Amino acid sequence: MTTIVAIKSNDGVVLASDKRASKGFFVGSKDVQKIYQLDDSLAAAIAGLLSDAEYLVNLAKAERRLVSISRGFPMNVRESAKLIANIAYRGLKAYQPFYAELLVAGIDGQGAHIYSTDVSGSLIEEEFASSGSGSPIAYGVLEGGYMKDLSMDTAKQLAERAVRAAMERDPGSGNGVDILAIPLNGSASKVSKRVN
């Protein structure tokens, strides 16, 4: 279905994803955008039903803008992730779950943060995380390679390795790697690598 990875570095956060959309046993698309930049300081990687995930991301985007304009200072990463988790929880309780798992990663006044949310509406802060059908394989690479206070470059390389490994063995992941880095200082940068 997907492999998405998020890693906290000493200088910000890194998100990586594959680019395959599976439609049953068919490759629905080879060029899917699974990492959404909500604004300059926050992004989310999505796994699961694309439409449900996009809905949650768009809601968070709108609420962030509204709150920022209304109160004069921006929402932090936890507030944004909690907003999404609350909606997911409500969906589950109403027997209409949002089939999406998100890795919400970004920077705010208190530094760099990664949160993972799932169908149940749980919210967990992590140093590194993976989600989607390829995540067990990605975690194998992350467990071997992660250390506290990685540099941004090392974190980017590790994230890419984790997604590539998952693409080798998970039929639900493939076709390329997207990497988004949000540094504590400076602007976000995105790289997209096709894999044939």
Added chain:
Amino acid sequence: MATDNPYRTPFFYGPEGRLIQVDAALEAVRRGSTTVGIKTNDYVLLASQVRPARALMQAPEKVFAIDEHVGASGSGYVGDLLHLIDEARVQAQRYRLVYDTPIDIISLAKHLGNYFHSFTLYAVRPPGASVILAGADQQGVQLYQIEPGGSYFNGMAATIGQNSETALEIIAKSYSEKLSLDDGIELTTKAITEAAGEKVNIGFGVVRKSVGKFEKVQHEVTAS
């Protein structure tokens, strides 16, 4: 019957087919602090009189960002104005969610107009404030005024609040489509100062066509 004493049934038609609640709301606007807007070829500018606050209290904001590309100000009951600003802000985001694009100014003006209007149909009162919108969209820079009855107007200049007629006269005398931003600030300052009858604090907001973003300009502290 409504015609016996219209103040017994203020939520229905009054004599001569007037809506008493709308008239009263317009009167509340007339008593509010003066707010003006001007539009030229290059920008839309909002300027609003800021009435002094109590000792040790900060004077309230009068110029508000609605979204990145549009701002607003108004005159009348400040509580009602704040409520309308919130409504405009939410509508701007709602529009983005539905259409994935920033709201155009006429749609925002229409939404506020409809919002005002919905209070005139039932036994409630409409908000006692008029709003002036300044924004940029696909069609250029826009200036809109929305009133308690639900009607909205666009144009090159708008003035509401205390002595708004005086303010409009002053603007009309020196207005030109080619007015520079500095001259526009000077002209609106003059208009508000004359309307207030003394030097007062003024808050400004501008959307430049070349930039497309709403920017607040610091309070010009003209009174001590």
